[in-house]
Structure formats: structure tokens, C-alpha cells
Amino acid sequence: MNKIYIIGVGLIGGSLALDIKKKRPEATIYGIDNSEQHLLEALELNIIDNKATIEDLDKADLVILSIPVDAAVELLPKVLDKVSDFGLVVDVGSTKLDICKVIENHPKRRNFLAMHPIAGTEFSGPKAAISNLFQHKTNIVCEVEKTAFKLQERALNLFTEIGMRMRYMNPESHDKHIAYVSHLSHISAFMLGKTVIEKExxxxxxxxxxxxxxxxxxxxAKSxxxxxxxxFKQNKANVVETLEDYxxxxxxxxxxMQNxxxxxxxxxMKDTNYIKQILNGIK
Amino acid sequence: MNKIYIIGVGLIGGSLALDIKKKRPEATIYGIDNSEQHLLEALELNIIDNKATIEDLDKADLVILSIPVDAAVELLPKVLDKVSDFGLVVDVGSTKLDICKVIENHPKRRNFLAMHPIAGTEFSGPKAAISNLFQHKTNIVCEVEKTAFKLQERALNLFTEIGMRMRYMNPESHDKHIAYVSHLSHISAFMLGKTVIEKExxxxxxxxxxxxxxxxxxxxAKSxxxxxxxxFKQNKANVVETLEDYxxxxxxxxxxMQNxxxxxxxxxMKDTNYIKQILNGIK
Structure with a gap:
């Protein structure tokens, strides 16, 4: 795996680049990004070795797509059009249903693997990239059976080496459960911030x-x-349901209280203290 | 200040004891608690030097009342009845209006100072007590003018020495604002935990x-x-208002989202990102 292309050199793409460099010192890491400023920062911070464009992807052994999920759905078919029969494309977005749908009939479907490495911070951009972000974290892998066996293996080995444990799930279940354990937390925090700022x-x-x-x-709420x-747009139905419950x-x-x-x-509160055991289970 | 009595040797009372011991090595720290088990733990952990009872408080230079706010409102008048003219009583509860009201006409009102040291963790009991919990944190002081000058000074010096900055506020304002910046956060977390547990x-x-x-x-939600x-009971009106806004x-x-x-x-979300600047201001 000598040529690795990262599309979107922000928090997630940049952090992946840093970890992969350590595990694959022989590889050259290329960065592709809409923002020239981000590419320059990524070069300066030694996150990537070179800049590249979509046109170069026919030479790729691995392409990691780490851009906002709406852009990912648009770009993924074009990326798959470009890669060779031996190239693997993984996306690492936080929703999985739309992205799996958009390429379900693509002739290169077997060159694609859908993942959601569950890790991050509230910061963004190349400067937010940090080493070991993925250590001991969970990577949700969707529709693994639809990816060519040798290409699956290439991705799973790499993500295992950077410290992740794999969990397999279909895209519908992923989007439903992630709405509860991740998306709702974000809205809860944003609205808490809003409520306090308005008042104070x-x-x-x-x-x-x-x-x-x-x-x-x-x-x-800093996210x-x-x-x-x-x-939220892609996962609208699930997120609205979590908000209704909340x-x-x-x-x-x-x-x-009023009564x-x-x-x-x-x-x-006593019943909800049960969250202690659950959180201990996460560790 | 040789004899210091701590009523309630849990997270807050215990952590105060640990810090005060370092600053006042000459003092003896006495613990008073409903739970014999907690007193034994506090002795074993060297949080307190001796056990005591309410009957001993006539010998106290300083009494710190760190028990649930409903119990505090009941016990404070009895504590004030007991202390000598030279004894100072401070309470460190999270609500201030009811506690200030219950002793407003007490003959020893000038022996009392109402405080809320804003520090803590989600844990409780003597085992949760930690050193330096109060370093760089804010201590809200209410109705300072109603406390005898020499006694004020004794408390303010001690709390400054353990690392706190003082902010002066009337009890009504304290309870109103703390509902937003503290009480609402707790309910938001508890209900998030509940929503996710129910579903999953x-x-x-x-x-x-x-x-x-x-x-x-x-x-x-571990609290x-x-x-x-x-x-929540004592601060019902304010907390209900924050919940309505939230x-x-x-x-x-x-x-x-639905539209x-x-x-x-x-x-x-963009507007609420302003919370970054606000949180930087807290540090």
C-alpha cells in the first residue's frame, strides 16, 4: 500500500493520516481538499506528504473519504469512477444509509468499504488533527460482504493497527442507533448552550x-x-424521533416538578444512574 | 482557628477538610455525619481527626455545613443555637434563598455566612473527596454584610487560601442564575441518559x-x-423556567428539521458556537 489519498484533511482525515504514517512509513500520503489553505496547513504540519487532485486517484492503493456527509454522497461515485480495479475507497462519515445507497449499483461497488470510526473532538480543520485519536475506539463497518475480500482485509488490518475494534452492522441500524448515542448528544448540548446564552x-x-x-x-456545542x-439532514427521521423522546x-x-x-x-434520577454501569462497559 | 467541625463528610465536606488540613496544620478537624459508615471512612482516609456530635459545637471556631439542602435548612438554626459568640458557621449548599431566609431573624445571624463554592464531581461520599478541588474555582458569597466583620474575614481568608475567587451576590440572583448554569445541565444530562437507556x-x-x-x-447523570x-425542590420556580426555555x-x-x-x-449551531468564547472566559 504505497499511495494513500486522503480527501478532506480535517480533524478525522488528518488524524488518520498521522496514525497511518506511523504504521506505513513506506507509504506516500496525498491530500485532496477544497480548501487550499487547509492543504497548506496539512503540508506544514506534516500530515500529508503531497497535494493531489481527483484526477490522480487512478494511482491510489487506498482512498479515504473524510468530508461532510452531503459532499461525500456527491463525490463518492466520481471517486469510484476514477480508482483502478485494485484501488480501495473507504468513507468515514457519521451516516451510512445514503452513502451505501448512492453506490449500490456502481460497477466498482466491490472497491468500496463503508465505515464509521467513532472518534473525534469538538474541534475541526487540519490543526485539530491529533495522533492516537482512534486508539481503543469502535469502528462500525457496514455491508462488509459487498466489498472484495482482499480489499476488506487491507482496510480492516490498517484500522486494527491504529487501535480500533471492529463492529459489523447494516446501514439502517447504524443510522438508527447512532442518532441516540451521538446525534442527540450534540443537539442536547447545542440547545443547552443556546438556552443559557439567551438568558445570560x-x-x-x-x-x-x-x-x-x-x-x-x-x-x-463547540462542534x-x-x-x-x-x-442531521441525512439522518432526519431518526434524529427527529430521538428529539421527540427527549x-x-x-x-x-x-x-x-410542577406537581x-x-x-x-x-x-x-436513581433509575438513570444506571448509566454508570453502561459507561464503565464502554471503557 | 483550632477547632473546625464539618457536618457532612461527603464529596464537598471531605474535600474541604483535605484542603483546610494543609493550610491549617494546627487545627483539629471534627466530623459530624448521620452515617456512622461515612464517619469511619472519613477517619480511615484521614479526612477528619475525630468524630463529634452537634452537642460539641459550642467549642467550634468554624462549622462547615455540607449536607443536602433540605437537611441544611432544618439543621442550620439548631447549629446556630449551639455555637458560641465567637463561632462561625458557613453553609456550602447549591441553593441560597431558603437557607438565608430560615435564619434571617436568628439571634446569631451575624455568626453565619452563606456560600456556594462551585466545584464538584459526579461522585459522592467520603471516598469521592479529593485535594485541590476548589483551586481556581468561584465561591459565591451571599449577604456578606449580614455577617460579623471578623468572622467574614476568617472565612474569606480560608477560602481564598484554598484557591477560590470570591463573587458577591444576593440569594435571589444566585438561585436564578445557578438554575441556568448548573441545575439545567444536570437535568439535560439525566434526561439524555434516560432517553438513550429506554431506547437501547x-x-x-x-x-x-x-x-x-x-x-x-x-x-x-451519574450524580x-x-x-x-x-x-430542584428548593429552586423549583427557577428550574421549571429553565426547563421551559430548554x-x-x-x-x-x-x-x-421537520420543515x-x-x-x-x-x-x-453557528450562533451557539459563541459558547467557545464564553467557556474560554471561564478559565
């Missing part, structure tokens, strides 16, 4: 009162709108 | 998909119901 914007002093609890709960808007639970909690049912309030 | 309880595997984003957003229920914002976000107004969704 004229009283900057008040934020002196914000402790580490607020800080960790609202952290995801990139350009990345998250297309995710709003229902919040409303019920509020009603308990002075503090035994109910206590029990809600 | 039969699919434990799914939590493999939960990344660090979910983990930090839901962290506060103690015994501590938080009385806080639910309104979530509903509006959901409606935008395919993804420009609106983008702008909501």
Missing part, C-alpha cells in the same frame, strides 16, 4: 458561576455546524 | 457505539439523586 447574554459575569459540570455538558448540518422525557420531568412529585423526580 | 436497554451492544461525546454530555432532588428551544430545532429548514439548523 447581557450578564457575562454570570459565566463565572459555570462550573465544570456545565462545561462538560455543553462541550459538543462545526458545517459538518453537523448535513448529518422532549417527552424533559416535559414529564418538568410536570413532576411537587419529588419522589418521582428522585426515582427518575 | 435491550441492546447493550449498542453502547459500543457511544463515543466520548456521549460520555461527556451524559456525565452528570446523586439524594443530593439533587432537594436542590424544551422550547429543542422543539423549535425539531420543527426546523427541512437546514439553513435555520445551521444558523442555530
Amino acid at each position: 447574554k447581557n450578564e457575562r459575569d454570570i459565566f463565572d458561576m459555570a462550573g465544570s459540570g456545565f462545561e462538560s455538558t455543553v462541550r459538543l 462545526s455546524p458545517a459538518m453537523w448540518t448535513p448529518i 422532549i417527552k422525557n424533559l416535559t414529564q420531568f418538568k410536570n413532576m 411537587d412529585d419529588f419522589e418521582g423526580v428522585f426515582n427518575e | 436497554k435491550n441492546e447493550r451492544d449498542i453502547f459500543d457505539m457511544a463515543g466520548s461525546g456521549f460520555e461527556s454530555t451524559v456525565r452528570l 446523586s439523586p439524594a443530593m439533587w432532588t432537594p436542590i 424544551i422550547k428551544n429543542l422543539t423549535q430545532f425539531k420543527n426546523m 427541512d429548514d437546514f439553513e435555520g439548523v445551521f444558523n442555530e
Whole structure:
């Protein structure tokens, strides 16, 4: 695997480049990005070795597509058109149904593998790229049976080497469950941030009162709108369902408080403490 | 200040004891607690030097009341009855209006100082006590003018020495603002945890998909119901108001999604990214 092309040299693409370089010192890593500024930064930070364009992809052993999910759905067919019979394309976006659909009948379907490495931070761009981001994290692999065996193996070995454990799932299940464990957390944090800013914007002093609890709960509200808007759009039905459940639970909690049912309030929290065991299980 | 009594040797009381010991090596720290088990743990962990009871408080130079806010409102008048004219009582609970009210006409009002050191973790009990918890954190001080000058000074010096910056505020403002920057974060996390557990309880595997984003957003849902229920009860009106604002914002976000107004969704997130500057200001 000598020629690796990364399309989108931001947080995820850049962090993958850093880890892959360590595991494949013989490979040359090429960066492709809409933003000339990001390419220059990625070169300067030694994330990529060279710039490239879509036209060069016929020489690729591996192409990693790490761009916003709306752009990915548009670009993936063109990328597959370009790669050779021996080239492998993986995408690493946060939604999997639309991307798998858009190439289901593509003549090079067997050259594609859909993944979602579940890792990240609230930052974005090449400067946000960090080493070992994927260590001990989960990589969801979709429709693995539709990828040529030797190409599967190439990708799975590489992602195992950078520290990930694989989990196999169909795209529908992926998008449904990820709405709960990831997308809802983001909206919950964004709306918490909004609610507090609206109330307190004229009283900057008040934020002196914000402790580490607020800080960790609202952290995801720093995330990139350009990345998250297309995710919510593609996963609209699932995300709307999670929001309905969440709003229902919040409303019920509020009603308990208004009815002075503090035994109910206590029990809600007591039951939810079960999250401790679940989070311990993640580690 | 030779005799310091800590009523409630849990996370906050225990952590205060650890820091105060370092700054006042000459002092003896006495623990008072409903739970004999907690007292034994606190002794074993060297958090306190001796056990004591309410009857001993006439000998106290300083009493720190760090128990759930409903118990604090009941116990504070009795504690003030007991202390000598030279004893200082501070309470460190998360609500301030009810506690200030309950002793407003107490003959020893000038022996009391109301504080809220804004620090903590999601854990509880003596084993959760840690050193330096209060370093660089904010301590809200209420109705400072109602405390005898020499006693104020004693408390403010001590809390400054353990690393806190003081902010002065009336109890009404404290309870109103803390509902936004602290209490709402807790309910938001608890209901996020509940929503995800309800949906996924039969699919434990799914939590493999939960990344660090979910983990930090839901962290506060590990918090103690015994501590938080009385806080929500005492601060009911303010907390219900924050919940109404939060639910309104979530509903509006959901409606935008359902109406395919993804420009609106983008702008909501973009505007809320302003939380970055605010959080940088906290540090």
C-alpha cells in the first residue's frame, strides 16, 4: 500500500493520516481538499506528504473519504469512477444509509468499504488533527460482504493497527442507533448552550458561576455546524424521533416538578444512574 | 482557628477538610455525619481527626455545613443555637434563598455566612473527596454584610487560601442564575441518559457505539439523586423556567428539521458556537 489519498484533511482525515504514517512509513500520503489553505496547513504540519487532485486517484492503493456527509454522497461515485480495479475507497462519515445507497449499483461497488470510526473532538480543520485519536475506539463497518475480500482485509488490518475494534452492522441500524448515542448528544448540548446564552447574554459575569459540570455538558456545542448540518439532514427521521423522546422525557420531568412529585423526580434520577454501569462497559 | 467541625463528610465536606488540613496544620478537624459508615471512612482516609456530635459545637471556631439542602435548612438554626459568640458557621449548599431566609431573624445571624463554592464531581461520599478541588474555582458569597466583620474575614481568608475567587451576590440572583448554569445541565444530562437507556436497554451492544461525546454530555447523570432532588425542590420556580426555555428551544430545532429548514439548523449551531468564547472566559 504505497499511495494513500486522503480527501478532506480535517480533524478525522488528518488524524488518520498521522496514525497511518506511523504504521506505513513506506507509504506516500496525498491530500485532496477544497480548501487550499487547509492543504497548506496539512503540508506544514506534516500530515500529508503531497497535494493531489481527483484526477490522480487512478494511482491510489487506498482512498479515504473524510468530508461532510452531503459532499461525500456527491463525490463518492466520481471517486469510484476514477480508482483502478485494485484501488480501495473507504468513507468515514457519521451516516451510512445514503452513502451505501448512492453506490449500490456502481460497477466498482466491490472497491468500496463503508465505515464509521467513532472518534473525534469538538474541534475541526487540519490543526485539530491529533495522533492516537482512534486508539481503543469502535469502528462500525457496514455491508462488509459487498466489498472484495482482499480489499476488506487491507482496510480492516490498517484500522486494527491504529487501535480500533471492529463492529459489523447494516446501514439502517447504524443510522438508527447512532442518532441516540451521538446525534442527540450534540443537539442536547447545542440547545443547552443556546438556552443559557439567551438568558445570560447581557450578564457575562454570570459565566463565572459555570462550573465544570456545565462545561462538560455543553462541550459538543463547540462542534462545526458545517459538518453537523448535513448529518442531521441525512439522518432526519431518526434524529427527529430521538428529539421527540427527549422532549417527552424533559416535559414529564418538568410536570413532576410542577406537581411537587419529588419522589418521582428522585426515582427518575436513581433509575438513570444506571448509566454508570453502561459507561464503565464502554471503557 | 483550632477547632473546625464539618457536618457532612461527603464529596464537598471531605474535600474541604483535605484542603483546610494543609493550610491549617494546627487545627483539629471534627466530623459530624448521620452515617456512622461515612464517619469511619472519613477517619480511615484521614479526612477528619475525630468524630463529634452537634452537642460539641459550642467549642467550634468554624462549622462547615455540607449536607443536602433540605437537611441544611432544618439543621442550620439548631447549629446556630449551639455555637458560641465567637463561632462561625458557613453553609456550602447549591441553593441560597431558603437557607438565608430560615435564619434571617436568628439571634446569631451575624455568626453565619452563606456560600456556594462551585466545584464538584459526579461522585459522592467520603471516598469521592479529593485535594485541590476548589483551586481556581468561584465561591459565591451571599449577604456578606449580614455577617460579623471578623468572622467574614476568617472565612474569606480560608477560602481564598484554598484557591477560590470570591463573587458577591444576593440569594435571589444566585438561585436564578445557578438554575441556568448548573441545575439545567444536570437535568439535560439525566434526561439524555434516560432517553438513550429506554431506547437501547435491550441492546447493550449498542453502547459500543457511544463515543466520548456521549460520555461527556451524559456525565452528570451519574450524580446523586439524594443530593439533587432537594436542590430542584428548593429552586423549583427557577428550574421549571429553565426547563421551559430548554424544551422550547429543542422543539423549535425539531420543527426546523421537520420543515427541512437546514439553513435555520445551521444558523442555530453557528450562533451557539459563541459558547467557545464564553467557556474560554471561564478559565
